[in-house]
Amino acid sequence: MTVGLVFVSHSARIADGLVELARQMAPDVPLLAAGGTDDGGIGTSFDLVTAAIGEADSGDGAVILCDLGSAILTAETALDFLDDEQRSRVLIVDAPLVEGGVAAAVAAQTGEDRDGVAAAARTATGSPPAPEQPSVGREGYSRIVTVINRDGLHARPAADFVKLASTFSARVTVNGKDAKSLLAIMALGLVRGRDAEIATADPNGRAAVDALADLVASGFGED
Template sequence: MSVGILVVSHSAAVAQGTVDIAAQMAGDVRLVAAGGTEDGGIGTSFEAITAGIEDLATTDAVVVLCDLGSAYLTTDTALDFLDEDLRDRVHVSDAPLVEGTVAAAVAAQTGGDVAAVLAAAATAGGSATGGATDGTDVAEGGGASRPEQPGGPAPLADTGAADGTVASGTAELVNASGLHARPAAEFVKAAARHDAVVRVNGVDAKSLLAIMALALPQGATVTIEASGTDAQDAVDELVGLVRSGFGE
């Protein structure tokens, strides 16, 4: 499934800057900025939002992230005027704009469906549900995805119990800037290629924001643990990635 992402901000510079950041970590994902008014002022534009959604219409689903309350209102108005087929494929997240966009983009880059992309964005706001509050199921589209309950990421399923396969390994972080955004994104994309449940220093290795929150500096020990059918392959790849310095 292909998921496009629309960034709606009161500022054209903020919208475009957010897209630029996310694109550094998710180069294959369609990202569109809809910021500011038609005359270049501060505000939101019904026309720009509509054009952005239509630009992403060739994707299977569209996730919209907004900066402030009135941006949601303008987006909701734009949704009302879309064809039903396209409207049903648009999902609005209430995740923080920059962090949510980056997390959503990385999830889309790894091939996640719209539910996975929304869930990744939701981790930026401290919610794991990614569900709609208007009674609309995420999979149905056409509704806001605004979690009601705060909380941490959803507990990881333990697949190791099914086949007894458990693996672990350690490596020293060699990157001068530590595990910052770009290598963290590479780590997540590598982890997502495996079916195993993978943890890095105790957090979900498939969650960009969880890894970045570790704030691991150069010289830190990275401990990777995995359980599931391809646990050893996952550990071997990720240990190798850390030791290589992520190509930096």
């Protein structure tokens, strides 16, 4: 089972579009749109949010992201009507709907628990502090690779990169940024032709660096 996500927006088109976007990077995550009113107007619906929570939570919990204050009120009301057991598994996160939603979806795809998914969403509230550059010496390792895919590290390849990085326990950076942070990687602006230094100070991190460097060098399978 996987943590599910519910996107609550005043617009059905916004919520549906976010599900479509996030699904490109998190195909195995339950992604539910709860946008608009019952009759398709602008606003929020208690019934739509309640139904979405029920679908999103398959036992591992769910995270809810909202676009405006009244959407949060609707989500909170829906939570009040859940039984105690399910309510304990569902969390409303204060984070930007789009950026937070995408980051949360990728975290859920990599197997993070509810709190880990929520933490990923919150990284969108501001730029996380940049980790210190690893001291690459006798106990460190790095590779520099050139981005070759046409559109660079846009959303889908960046998500693939983060998913792979998350399979390794070693701490790895890309141009000084956390390799497991989707938003940090996308913020690097690594377009075609730019170099990416993938590095680790972890003595056991060589395999992670090589795998990530090979992925970038492959062009992510894009033409």
